[in-house]
Amino acid sequence: MDFDLTDDQRLLQDSIVKLMANRYGNFDLRQAYRKHPEGFDRAVWDEYAQSGLLALPFAEEYGGFGGGGVDTMLVMDQFGKSLAVEPYLASVVLAGAVLRHGAQPAMAAEFIPMIAGGEALFALACTERASRYDLHDVSTTARRDGADYLLEGEKSVVLAGDSADYIIVSARTAGGRRELAGISLFLIDAKAEGVSRRGYATQDGLRAAEISLASVRVPADRLIGTADAGLATLERAVDEGIAAICAEAVGAMEALNALTVDYMKTRKQFGVPISSFQALQFRSVDMLIAAEQAKSMAIFAALMAGEENPAERSRAMSSAKVQVARSARFVGQNATQLHGGIGMTMEYKGGHYFKRLTMLEGLFGDADHHLRRLAQAGSLLDAA
Amino acid sequence: MDLSFSPEEVAFRDEVRSFIRDHLAPETRAKLIEGREIGKQDIVDWQKALHARGWAVPHWPVEYGGQNWSPVQEYIFLDELQMAPAPSALPFNVSMVGPVIATFGSAEQKAKFLPGTANLDIWWCQGFSEPGAGSDLAGLKTTARREGDEYIINGQKTWTTLAQYADWIFVLARTNPAAAKKQEGISFILVDMKTPGVSVRPIQLIDGGHEVNEVWFDEVRVPAENLVGQENKGWDYAKFLLGNERMGIARIGTSKQRLKRIRELAKLERFGDTQLLDQPWFREKLTAVEIELKALEITQLRVVAEARKRGKHGTPDPNSSILKIKGSEIQQATTELMMDVVGPYVMPFGASLDDEDQTNEPPIGPDYAAAAAPTYFNWRKISIYGGSNEIQHSIIAKAILGF
Ligand SMILES: Cc1cc2nc3c(=O)[nH]c(=O)nc-3n(C[C@H](O)[C@H](O)[C@H](O)COP(=O)(O)OP(=O)(O)OC[C@H]3O[C@@H](n4cnc5c(N)ncnc54)[C@H](O)[C@@H]3O)c2cc1C
Numbered sequence: 049m050d051f052d053l054t055d056d057q058r059l060l061q062d063s064i065v066k067l068m069a070n071r072y073g074n075f076d077l078r079q080a081y082r083k084h085p086e087g088f089d090r091a092v093w094d095e096y097a098q099s100g101l102l103a104l105p106f107a108e109e110y111g112g113f114g115g116g117g118v119d120t121m122l123v124m125d126q127f128g129k130s131l132a133v134e135p136y137l138a139s140v141v142l143a144g145a146v147l148r149h150g151a152q153p154a155m156a157a158e159f160i161p162m163i164a165g166g167e168a169l170f171a172l173a174c175t176e177r178a179s180r181y182d183l184h185d186v187s188t189t190a191r192r193d194g195a196d197y198l199l200e201g202e203k204s205v206v207l208a209g210d211s212a213d214y215i216i217v218s219a220r221t222a223g224g225r226r227e228l229a230g231i232s233l234f235l236i237d238a239k240a241e242g243v244s245r246r247g248y249a250t251q252d253g254l255r256a257a258e259i260s261l262a263s264v265r266v267p268a269d270r271l272i273g274t275a276d277a278g279l280a281t282l283e284r285a286v287d288e289g290i291a292a293i294c295a296e297a298v299g300a301m302e303a304l305n306a307l308t309v310d311y312m313k314t315r316k317q318f319g320v321p322i323s324s325f326q327a328l329q330f331r332s333v334d335m336l337i338a339a340e341q342a343k344s345m346a347i348f349a350a351l352m353a354g355e356e357n358p359a360e361r362s363r364a365m366s367s368a369k370v371q372v373a374r375s376a377r378f379v380g381q382n383a384t385q386l387h388g389g390i391g392m393t394m395e396y397k398g399g400h401y402f403k404r405l406t407m408l409e410g411l412f413g414d415a416d417h418h419l420r421r422l423a424q425a426g427s428l429l430d431a432a
Numbered sequence: 433m434d435l436s437f438s439p440e441e442v443a444f445r446d447e448v449r450s451f452i453r454d455h456l457a458p459e460t461r462a463k464l465i466e467g468r469e470i471g472k473q474d475i476v477d478w479q480k481a482l483h484a485r486g487w488a489v490p491h492w493p494v495e496y497g498g499q500n501w502s503p504v505q506e507y508i509f510l511d512e513l514q515m516a517p518a519p520s521a522l523p524f525n526v527s528m529v530g531p532v533i534a535t536f537g538s539a540e541q542k543a544k545f546l547p548g549t550a551n552l553d554i555w556w557c558q559g560f561s562e563p564g565a566g567s568d569l570a571g572l573k574t575t576a577r578r579e580g581d582e583y584i585i586n587g588q589k590t591w592t593t594l595a596q597y598a599d600w601i602f603v604l605a606r607t608n609p610a611a612a613k614k615q616e617g618i619s620f621i622l623v624d625m626k627t628p629g630v631s632v633r634p635i636q637l638i639d640g641g642h643e644v645n646e647v648w649f650d651e652v653r654v655p656a657e658n659l660v661g662q663e664n665k666g667w668d669y670a671k672f673l674l675g676n677e678r679m680g681i682a683r684i685g686t687s688k689q690r691l692k693r694i695r696e697l698a699k700l701e702r703f704g705d706t707q708l709l710d711q712p713w714f715r716e717k718l719t720a721v722e723i724e725l726k727a728l729e730i731t732q733l734r735v736v737a738e739a740r741k742r743g744k745h746g747t748p749d750p751n752s753s754i755l756k757i758k759g760s761e762i763q764q765a766t767t768e769l770m771m772d773v774v775g776p777y778v779m780p781f782g783a784s785l786d787d788e789d790q791t792n793e794p795p796i797g798p799d800y801a802a803a804a805a806p807t808y809f810n811w812r813k814i815s816i817y818g819g820s821n822e823i824q825h826s827i828i829a830k831a832i833l834g835f
Contacts (some may be wrong), residue, residue: 226705252779253781385821389817394636402809
């Protein structure tokens with residue numbers, strides 16, 4: 049048992065802390081980045097590329113650093129603290145994981161270096177109007193047409209889907225809407241004919257898109273892995289996404305708790321700092337406990353992100369997501385409460401943590417979803 | 433014991449119901465149901481309709497338009513409005529400044545302000561809170577210095593709800609900085625928003641909406657006749673005012689209406705091969721909130737029955753703090769359930785809510801999704817304003833438990 053970082057991990061952490069202090073040290077910067085047409089500043093993204101962050105999880109043969117779950121956790125933790133707006137989760141974590149685990153060598157060799165070098169942006173389109181949080185609920189179809197596939201359907205709330213150059217789409221090549229088998233993953237060019245996108249801001253100030261696919265012609269070599277068997281890869285990628293956002297949420301909770309405690313020590317009412325009221329001290333302590341519990345589960349998720357056994361991995365992710373979602377809600381709501389009116393304003397950073405945490409609660413399945421999934425999978429205490 | 437209303441009360445309820453059905457603009461009602469912002473005109477039109485029926489200010493003294501209703505009638509009336517849902521009459525007018533003027537104001541003030549206040553020809557806003565004076569309202573710093581037959585006001589108010597619509601503001605200002613206790617040197621003054629030196633600066637809330645403002649006073653000259661009651665007695669009037677808003681505080685009707693709607697939407701929402709409402713876990717969550725609400729409704733009725741016994745102008749009932757705490761928690765719980773209903777569609781930021789993202793495009797996802805997260809964020813205010821839930825706990829601790 050060891051919770052220490054390796055030397056390399058510590059270096060990574062130091063460098064990202066420095067980078068983020070520079071790029072996000074002032075909250076106004078973040079709000080300015082959001083105003084760019086893509087919802088983030090390319091200069092920041094380029095700096096991520098130059099510092100190797102975009103290459104972190106990929107194999108060395110593709111220009112990567114072979115980083116694991118803990119490395120991603122360190123990055124996401126800082127992104128959470130900074131309220132970063134760049135599409136790292138969409139491009140590097142999610143799409144990157146699909147390609148790492150699913151792509152045939154030629155495809156991996158062609159596309160992974162693009163992600164790792166920051167030359168192109170990728171997104172993962174795996175939610176639909178009726179799917180809610182079920183990855184296997186897929187109505188979009190891919191029909192064989194000569195040497196190509198024709199994709200038809202609608203994808204919803206695709207993270208960073210409006211700025212992506214390439215979109216990975218789950219589509220049905222066989223089976224009924226909710227069957228586990230028959231799902232395939234395709235890598236499509238976002239500018240291909242028949243792809244239309246409606247981009248929008250999300251509640252937390254990031255970006256997403258509704259994507260509709262009208263007879264989009266995709267060459268067969270853009271099928272990722274084998275036909276009909278895409279779900280396993282998709283689930284694996286989303287599991288890594290869950291581990292990543294658990295870390296991001298913990299970063300946000302820790303930063304929000306720190307902000308709240310600082311505020312309480314300076315805000316005076318009735319002639320004393322409000323931090324002197326025991327009722328508020330105890331609430332803050334509960335917020336700290338909530339964040340610590342979440343952190344433990346984010347570490348668990350990071351360590352299990354590379355687990356090969358899908359059942360074990362998914363149990364770990366569900367349990368982490370439940371804990372993190374519940375902690376996020378507790379911390380977000382109470383931080384707002386302890387600030388009073390000021391916590392409710394757009395101008396103040398605290399509310400933006402609350403909003404990001406609320407979106408992270410739901411992303412890839414809310415606490416109810418994962419609680420149900422885990423309860424069906426048997427006791428967590430039986431896990432190996 | 434009996435939970436049911438008397439035949440007269442039932443008849444009254446039906447009368448209120450049919451009035452709302454006949455007079456409330458469908459568009460206003462739709463906005464409230466869907467969580468869209470209601471505009472100034474919605475509120476003005478509705479209050480005028482109420483006033484025409486004699487119902488805008490039922491709890492005021494009869495001579496100024498009151499109805500002499502029993503507490504039960506007042507409760508039924510508010511509950512019906514909230515369930516409809518209809519806008520409430522503007523609280524700053526009907527629950528706050530109106531009763532203060534009616535009780536403590538001069539004859540001239542009554543004549544000048546009360547008719548327009550009841551009919552919402554005058555829109556009031558509440559200038560109490562300041563950056564440094566929230567929970568500790570008596571710590572306010574805005575000053576009013578007497579010069580001849582004028583007060584000159586300097587300072588800053590904040591969180592002033594809908595000041596952008598207001599014609600007048602009622603202000604608590606310090607008239608005696610040397611008073612022994614900070615509560616003692618405060619006066620209650622009426623200020624025309626058009627007076628030179630008054631400026632309003634919007635504050636955007638986290639949901640993107642603009643409902644509160646800063647109001648600045650820079651050498652604002654106000655005729656001394658705009659002082660309500662006696663100089664330096666403003667704190668008493670403020671306490672009277674804050675004690676006035678006890679009946680509708682739990683907003684039980686609002687929560688009933690929202691839970692009903694959530695149930696309906698959960699039928700529309702597809703969940704796998706079923707509807708969301710078929711899911712036991714969702715039903716149980718929904719039902720748990722319904723139980724809390726039922727309990728609170730009966731608690732509310734007990735408070736109402738007590739008020740009926742004590743007479744209307746008894747001291748504020750500390751049990752109303754229970755109503756505020758549980759009422760806010762339940763209202764907030766309904767916003768969480770609403771997010772559960774919309775699932776992944778909680779994320780898109782509705783276009784109309786942010787200046788930068790203003791478009792006329794149709795909603796993303798189901799039309800009921802856009803308001804889910806903004807309402808969740810916005811309604812955190814309910815446990816902050818009107819005496820925060822922590823302050824309500826302190827009140828109960830002192831007044832009921834004797835700590
Ligand atoms: C949306 C909105 C609309 C509003 N509209 C108006 C309006 O129209 N007019 C107006 O005058 N005001 C208005 N207010 C102001 C509102 O009344 C104040 O926000 C409220 O009184 C709390 O004050 P504060 O925000 O300064 O928080 P603070 O008083 O600074 O409180 C911060 C935290 O400390 C806690 N706290 C403070 N004192 C104690 C204590 N003694 N013991 C335990 N905990 C304590 C509070 O509960 C809170 O959690 C509005 C506020 C909001 C959010």
